[in-house]
Amino acid sequence: MEHIDFDPVKKPSTLETEDAAPERAILVSVVLDDGDPLDTDSSLDELEALLDTAGGISCGRLIQARQKPEHATYIGTGKLQELAELCLNMDIDLVVFDCELSPSQIRNVESALDGVRVIDRTMLILDIFAQNARTGEGILQVAIANLKYTLPRLSGQGEGLSRLGGGIGTRGPGETKLEVDRRHVKRKIQKLEEDLAELAKKRATQRKSREKNGLFQIALAGYTNAGKSSLLNFLCDDSILAQNKLFATLDPTTRRLKLPNFGEVLLTDTVGFINRLPHHLVEAFQSTLDEVVYSDLVLMVMDATDPKFQQKMHITETILADLYEKRGVTPPPLIYVLNKTDLEESRFNTASFPKGLDHVCISAKTGKGGDLLIRQIENVLSRAKKRCRFLFPHEEGGKLSLLYKTANVVQVDYEADGIHVEAVCDEKTRGALSCFLIN
Ligand SMILES: Nc1nc2c(ncn2[C@@H]2O[C@H](COP(=O)(O)OP(=O)(O)OP(=O)(O)O)[C@@H](O)[C@H]2O)c(=O)[nH]1
Numbered sequence: 001m002e003h004i005d006f007d008p009v010k011k012p013s014t015l016e017t018e019d020a021a022p023e024r025a026i027l028v029s030v031v032l033d034d035g036d037p038l039d040t041d042s043s044l045d046e047l048e049a050l051l052d053t054a055g056g057i058s059c060g061r062l063i064q065a066r067q068k069p070e071h072a073t074y075i076g077t078g079k080l081q082e083l084a085e086l087c088l089n090m091d092i093d094l095v096v097f098d099c100e101l102s103p104s105q106i107r108n109v110e111s112a113l114d115g116v117r118v119i120d121r122t123m124l125i126l127d128i129f130a131q132n133a134r135t136g137e138g139i140l141q142v143a144i145a146n147l148k149y150t151l152p153r154l155s156g157q158g159e160g161l162s163r164l165g166g167g168i169g170t171r172g173p174g175e176t177k178l179e180v181d182r183r184h185v186k187r188k189i190q191k192l193e194e195d196l197a198e199l200a201k202k203r204a205t206q207r208k209s210r211e212k213n214g215l216f217q218i219a220l221a222g223y224t225n226a227g228k229s230s231l232l233n234f235l236c237d238d239s240i241l242a243q244n245k246l247f248a249t250l251d252p253t254t255r256r257l258k259l260p261n262f263g264e265v266l267l268t269d270t271v272g273f274i275n276r277l278p279h280h281l282v283e284a285f286q287s288t289l290d291e292v293v294y295s296d297l298v299l300m301v302m303d304a305t306d307p308k309f310q311q312k313m314h315i316t317e318t319i320l321a322d323l324y325e326k327r328g329v330t331p332p333p334l335i336y337v338l339n340k341t342d343l344e345e346s347r348f349n350t351a352s353f354p355k356g357l358d359h360v361c362i363s364a365k366t367g368k369g370g371d372l373l374i375r376q377i378e379n380v381l382s383r384a385k386k387r388c389r390f391l392f393p394h395e396e397g398g399k400l401s402l403l404y405k406t407a408n409v410v411q412v413d414y415e416a417d418g419i420h421v422e423a424v425c426d427e428k429t430r431g432a433l434s435c436f437l438i439n
């Protein structure tokens, strides 16, 4: 891969300060009646956890109820004044808005705050992703999301800065600095996207070859910090990074897992979800999210101790449904995995979980419920696709077309006794061709 110059996105962590002391921040929220699944306090709790993950500390919260945001500054003038005083009195470095701000809103609020930086929820999430990206693919994905976020905001540098020179003579047809910058960023995005497409192609090929080998693919999905990586570690006896930080995992990790009554399968851990996940990130992470979309079974891992359990379950389901729809695939079967049930606080959510849904209560930490989960996985997979061998008499060769249409044909051998076929197929196809099945 050609060397990529990350200049326009090479910003150090937003929250890094020179003396390495954590930045002191105030969180700001405007309560709007916009149907957000998380209430203001829970959303701010989440913002505080994001800030903590990024290395900052929350020193206070400022909440304002409004029918709609103030156009210029998001919060009203009185609140802005209050915020300025708080910042001054509490020695604040940073203000984080729990929403998406326009460039001019950021500029206007900053100019009222005298040296305090202002960022929004998306910038904070992008910052954490930038800190946590490890592999080439992760770094590319974050770089693209960052640039796409930056592009419409380039105008935010102000007319004076954006224009070459400025003043008489610069207002004619020629190209403004802003246009040059935009074109530069667009070209960067295009280049990065080409590189990413190469990696995505490789990933798709790998997935196809795993499919061809007849290995089932199970994906761990769910809210960030639910315990997906811990569950992979428990099931596969591994030690990938699991920690009480948000978005600890960005890059998919795949491990082999031997199911006692089923054989070997592949288990993939991937990036977690969050409320109002920036859509540039979802787009950029499409190729890693495809590990979930094209799996044979999804384990939806949930933190059963979370007071906002139901809401987060809904958020996760919505994100998954969007991904399936975008790719035009039928959703794979799903098992709800209620994790952290070693903790007392999980009681309420496990007891009140809807009866009709396939679910298992486990603890990735203690291993409690692990056997049950394995059995449940085996049940679902046996109902799904299986690697089978068929023997068709030569005169029934036409039946092969059904297999080609509905199954993954792994191997075909024309022998004296008939056509030997190995294929991975679902229950329906197995049923239709059951008289040709061998073993
Ligand atoms: N008590 C308890 N803690 C758990 C359990 N499973 C995970 N944890 C803790 O929950 C935190 C998050 O776990 P991870 O496995 O990193 O969660 P994740 O879903 O992979 O999170 P991201 O990759 O950041 O999206 C860690 O501090 C784990 O130790 C559990 O069953 N019981």
Ligand SMILES: [Mg+2]
Residues within 6 Å of the ligand: 228, 229, 230, 241, 242, 248, 249
């Ligand atoms: Mg993880």
